[in-house]
Amino acid sequence: MPKVVDHEERRRELAAAVWRVITRDGVANVSMRTVAAESGWSSGALRHYFATRDELLAFACQQVLARVTERITALNPQGEPHEVVRVLLLETMPIDTERHVEASITFAFLALGLGDPKLAAVQRQILVGMSGLCLNLISHLLPMESRERQVSLARRLNAVVDGLSVHILASHLTPAEAVSELDAHLADLPT
Known part of the structure; x- marks a missing residue:
């Protein structure tokens, strides 16, 4: 009897190999060859699932978005509104x-998206998702504010979270310092 292959699981395995290469060697070193070596597959077998490096990168980035979204969706934080917002935002940092x-x-894709429309489309999905999350959180936190004010506060919140994340990635802030800054920002929001 022929072996049944779960193609989606194989694609996710390859995305995980992309993540390991990016984490260890940087996004510039992601190639069909390096991902094949990392996954223990041949380049030919990898090409059965992804025709190009960009296709592989786009899928790997979409998998990050799916993972974070799934994790946030599974949470059901309880407590004060500021604490609920904090818990959900920390899942993205x-x-x-x-x-x-x-x-x-995610941040590696910012640079890649500047020169490639397909990768830019994936990056837009991430940006739109984060923007939507921030707007939902601000709407939950400040339901009496006008929609215009909610949008403005959500954009600021998004910028704070992204900025703190970049500072952690660049080792300019420790995670604890960034969490402290997020807490300070949330405390400054109107109640």
């Missing part, structure tokens, strides 16, 4: 090893 890898991959 590189404050532990898993989230550091995810953020490294």
Whole structure:
């Protein structure tokens, strides 16, 4: 009887290999050859799933988005509104090893998206997702504010989270320092 292959699981395995290459060697060193070596596959077998490096990179980035979204969706934080917002935002910040890898991959795509429309489309999905999360959180936190004010505060919150994440990735802030700054920003929001 022929072996049944779960093609989606294989694609996810390859995305994980891309993440390891990016984390260890940087996004510039991702190639069909390096990912094949990392995954233990031949380049030909890899090409059965992804025709190009860009296709492989786009899928790897989409998998990060799916992972973070799934994790946030599974949470059901309880408590004061500010604490709920904090818990959900921390899922997007590189404050532990898993989230550091995810953020490294996400921010690596910023530069890649500048020169490649397909990768830019994936990057837009991530930016739109984060923007939507921030708007939902601000709407939950400040339901009495006008929609215009909510949008403005959500944009600021998004910028704070992204900025703190970049500072962690660049080793300018420790995760604890960034969490402290996020807490200070949330405390400054109107109640």
